[in-house]
Ligand SMILES: NC(=O)C1=CN([C@@H]2O[C@H](COP(=O)(O)OP(=O)(O)OC[C@H]3O[C@@H](n4cnc5c(N)ncnc54)[C@H](OP(=O)(O)O)[C@@H]3O)[C@@H](O)[C@H]2O)C=CC1
């Protein structure tokens with residue numbers, strides 16, 4: 001079994017990854033925190049509240065990357081890119097779940113994938129990856145006349161908006177309808193906006209409390225509407241997907257792989 005390392009162990013997802021790695025008895029050999037963090041030396045299992053694992057947290061640096069074969073990163077864009085640079089030098093595979101990347105940052109991920117195998121996905125759950133297919137069918141059937149809106153809700157701590165998943169849903173629908181998302185996306189509305197332009201795809205963002213992640217694609221026509229909704233009720237779902245992706249990456253050639261490929265959904269629809 002390949003050894004797995006987690007960047008950003010102290011994050012919400014970092015702790016979920018430790019929890020699931022323990023549940024699944026995976027070979028977790030490294031869990032990092034910011035260089036200089038006072039958490040260095042604390043047991044990773046105790047940090048995640050799952051009991052002692054005998055795995056002390058370590059600072060992220062050029063030597064700690066050698067403590068695992070395959071890494072998982074749910075940190076923030078700048079931190080992830082620094083980790084990615086270490087992974088390229090050390091020739092380590094990496095699963096990235098970080099969202100809110102700029103186009104330039106995403107291009108850096110694409111560039112790194114020329115050297116190492118990478119899975120990047122804005123959502124690692126089975127349900128959302130299935131939803132990305134279902135919305136394409138809905139778009140093809142209803143999209144010429146229905147108004148399409150994507151509504152997402154997340155916890156108060158989330159830093160990026162719209163969510164990476166909402167953007168992926170928008171991209172999936174736009175592709176099915178042969179529309180350019182950059183031209184048709186409308187991010188929120190305020191004031192005298194005028195009547196809705198039919199070709200647009202709207203995005204609405206809700207932030208509050210401890211909502212883990214809800215996404216709805218709404219196809220609203222005159223006389224009927226279709227809503228396709230996914231609700232995550234545990235971060236462990238994302239962690240399970242990420243660790244599945246990590247195992248899937250073992251012995252893969254350099255390249256940028258999707259969660260659709262990991263889950264065997266790439267050829268659906
Ligand atoms: N693809 C998917 O399925 C999912 C993706 N996500 C995405 O994952 C990301 C993380 O989410 P979440 O766990 O809620 O976020 P948190 O804020 O809880 O965790 C972020 C982690 O990144 C670390 N970090 C942040 N900045 C730096 C830095 N400059 N250098 C080193 N470490 C840093 C933090 O360290 P410290 O603790 O020291 O602050 C923390 O451990 C987000 O982009 C989110 O959208 C989330 C869930 C599912």
Ligand SMILES: O=C(O)C1=N[C@H](C(=O)O)C[C@H](O)C1
Nearest residue numbers: 099122123158163164165213
């Ligand atoms: O920040 C989060 O929490 C989540 N982020 C991802 C996103 O931006 O789509 C996935 C999930 O919804 C949780």
